Amino acid sequence: MEKFLAGYRAFREDYFKKNRAMIAELMTKRQSPQAMMIACSDSRIDPSLKFGADPGDMFMVRNVANLVPPYAPDGAYHGTSAALEFAVLVLEVKNIIVMGHARCGGIDALVKHQEKAATDFVASWMKIAEQALVRARDAATPEALQRACEQETVKVSLENLMTFPWIRARVEAGKLELHGWYFDLETGTLHVLGQDGAFTQV
Ligand SMILES: [Zn+2]
16 A cells, blocks of 8 residues: 555645646536546556546546446446436536457456356346347457457447437437447557447557
């Protein structure tokens, strides 16, 4: 933990001092992020590090395998759906980015059918991605299957976003754009989902 406390002290000395005016202005206004991102909780994925986002730029949700569940207003504790509702209806974000990533532990467990090791919550959560595994099953090698499943998971999350009526309505009205991204940290490359359904490196 000492590493993090030292990091905090460095933040106070450097970033905070240099950006004090910007931060003060930011904190006195209501937040107005341009985008919401749904990314994986994986400790190696740090969206603000990779995309130059400053405080206030990006409303962030991170969960296991960057999944969006289908719309289900059933009174259960839906953390991701609650964040979506707040970002879309209150903050009125103009963009939602679902960002998958290479070597995702959640997808690895799904592909190897090991997600059941964590049965209280992870197994049922990963059911959201089962359709992605079905679509990826023709991949030729285990590595290709993993990658295809990671990318299909992004598409499943995007499809599920459209089951939220207030997201669908805004997308159809041109007020909200949905984006599928896939980041490969090993090669440092970002791949963006196009209209053709393929991910292309940008
Ligand atoms: Zn992951």
